[in-house]
Amino acid sequence: MSHEHAESAFDKGHGFETRAIHAGYEPDPTTGAVNPPIYASSTYKQDGVGGLRGGYEYSRSANPTRTALEGALAAVEEGERGFAFASGLAAEDTLIRSLTKPGDHLIIPDDAYGGTFRLVDKVAKPWGVEHTPAPVSDLERIAAAIQPGRTKLVWVETPTNPLLNIGDIAAIAGIAHEAGALLVVDNTFASPYLQQPLALGADVVVHSTTKYVGGHSDVVGGALVVKDLDVAERIGFHQNAVGAVAGPFDAFLTHRGLKTLAVRMDRHCDNAERIVDFLTSHPAVGDVIYPGLETHPGHEVAQRQMKRFGGMISFRVRAGEGKALDVCANARVFTLGESLGGVESLIEHPGRMTHASVAGTELEVPADLIRLSVGIETVEDLIDDLERALG
Known part of the structure; x- marks a missing residue:
């Protein structure tokens, strides 16, 4: 070859x-x-x-x-x-x-x-x-x-x-x-x-x-x-x-x-959509950031150029950075870790982890932000884990 x-x-x-x-x-x-x-x-x-x-x-x-x-x-x-x-x-x-x-x-x-x-x-x-x-x-x-x-x-x-x-x-x-x-x-x-x-x-x-x-x-x-x-x-x-x-x-x-990318991505998207529904109604959660939401400012463009909206979700908690850190620490099915896109679900605090290198610059991310890489586990287990972690 x-x-x-x-x-x-x-x-x-x-x-x-x-x-x-x-x-x-x-x-x-x-x-x-x-x-x-x-x-x-x-x-x-x-x-x-x-x-x-x-x-x-x-x-x-x-x-x-x-x-x-x-x-x-x-x-x-x-x-x-x-x-x-x-x-x-x-x-x-x-x-x-x-x-x-x-x-x-x-x-x-x-x-x-x-x-x-x-x-x-x-x-x-x-x-x-x-x-x-x-x-x-x-x-x-x-x-x-x-x-x-x-x-x-x-x-x-x-x-x-x-x-x-x-x-x-x-x-x-x-x-x-x-x-x-x-x-x-x-x-x-x-x-x-x-x-x-x-x-x-x-x-x-x-x-x-x-x-x-x-x-x-x-x-x-x-x-x-x-x-x-x-x-x-x-x-x-x-x-x-x-x-x-x-x-x-x-x-x-x-x-x-x-x-196996195609079949995995469909499951990532299925699970993410269910988790977005859960997060948008949780009292401890402020903004939920997901292109599949009609309230997302880029929803129309994403709908036009993407097949589906992906397995990544970011959200902000109402009680500030301390609460965000606690949620990350208390998750169990979601693994606290950097990277994304694997079959297992990951949770992280971008400001302290993946985006620490932009702290203090114009690219700095909100301190109360949590990022989820939604895996392909049983979605009810993922939702239960987030509910417990959010308290």
């Missing part, structure tokens, strides 16, 4: 579930193995000097297990090329290095994931790439943040982490392209099953595949998917040059998770 020709018969023209299961890999012609082998090899025998078998020479450059995952990711996001990395932040760092240079400028969400903000503010900025935060839901603010000739990337999360704001991907793509910039969409919260940004005009999709794509909290990874082959060539060069690639074992686990 050449990494330069990783398409399969299932890459186009089939439904999402079929592509997620079959794309990127054909059963092994020798054994008939239906899953990609774990190629635990760092190097490959060459048929003479420069004679590469299937294009493989060294596993930083390409590995057949990673090739299969990258082909499947491209297929489910309806892109031309996929790239798998050691983490979501490794993917983001490679993207920034590939598509910007010192003196350039990018726009990020004003409630971006803390790790993204840290990368942009503490790594890219000293390197010479400036940034401006703007709300993903405010098209006028995004347009006003454009610096003509300097802005190379407009970077959005939708839904955002952790405030679940919604950006209109098609409209933002128009703003970015008119300015000569590329639109990057972090699709981690929605997953490829619920939202496909490339089809809406985005140029690059970013994933922390640690989350819903892997889906079992047992592997760390990241991905980029692009639709333009010139952009793909630049990213591919930097992926190899920088070298923060997914190893074969990680690629295998991530690919295995991708195959």
Whole structure:
């Protein structure tokens, strides 16, 4: 299987579930193995000097297990090329290095994931790439943040982490392209099953595949998917040059998770909707933030560009930060922990945990905010756990 020709018969023209299961890999012609082998090899025998078998020479450059995952990711996001990395932040760092240079400028969400903000503010900025935060839901603010000739990337999360704001991907793509910039969409919260940004005009999709794509909290990874082959060539060069690639074992686990993404996401969404109903009527709870609520300011846009509204919920408690910390500590079925998107439900306090890196900045999140990653357990158990934790 050449990494330069990783398409399969299932890459186009089939439904999402079929592509997620079959794309990127054909059963092994020798054994008939239906899953990609774990190629635990760092190097490959060459048929003479420069004679590469299937294009493989060294596993930083390409590995057949990673090739299969990258082909499947491209297929489910309806892109031309996929790239798998050691983490979501490794993917983001490679993207920034590939598509910007010192003196350039990018726009990020004003409630971006803390790790993204840290990368942009503490790594890219000293390197010479400036940034401006703007709300993903405010098209006028995004347009006003454009610096003509300097802005190379407009970077959005939708839904955002952790405030679940919604950006209109098609409209933002128009703003970015008119300015000569590329639109990057972090699709981690929605997953490829619920939202496909490339089809809406985005140029690059970013994933922390640690989350819903892997889906079992047992592997760390990241991905980029692009639709333009010139952009793909630049990213591919930097992926190899920088070298923060997914190893074969990680690629295998991530690919295995991708195959069940659709059925898991439907259950995540089912459970989240039931929990939202519970939270909105609880006296200890203030704002419930979920794009599926008609009261959510981004509901109409989310309804238009997402298949369903996802498994992430944020809410604020009426009694302040102390109460929020108590709720997080008292949960039992919900595990107190960072990350998200696994089969198990997680609860966390963003201000003290995942978003501590933005404390004291304009991206600081409310101290009374709790974030839930709703898993696929029995939903009555989850509701009972929250009821007890809320007191």
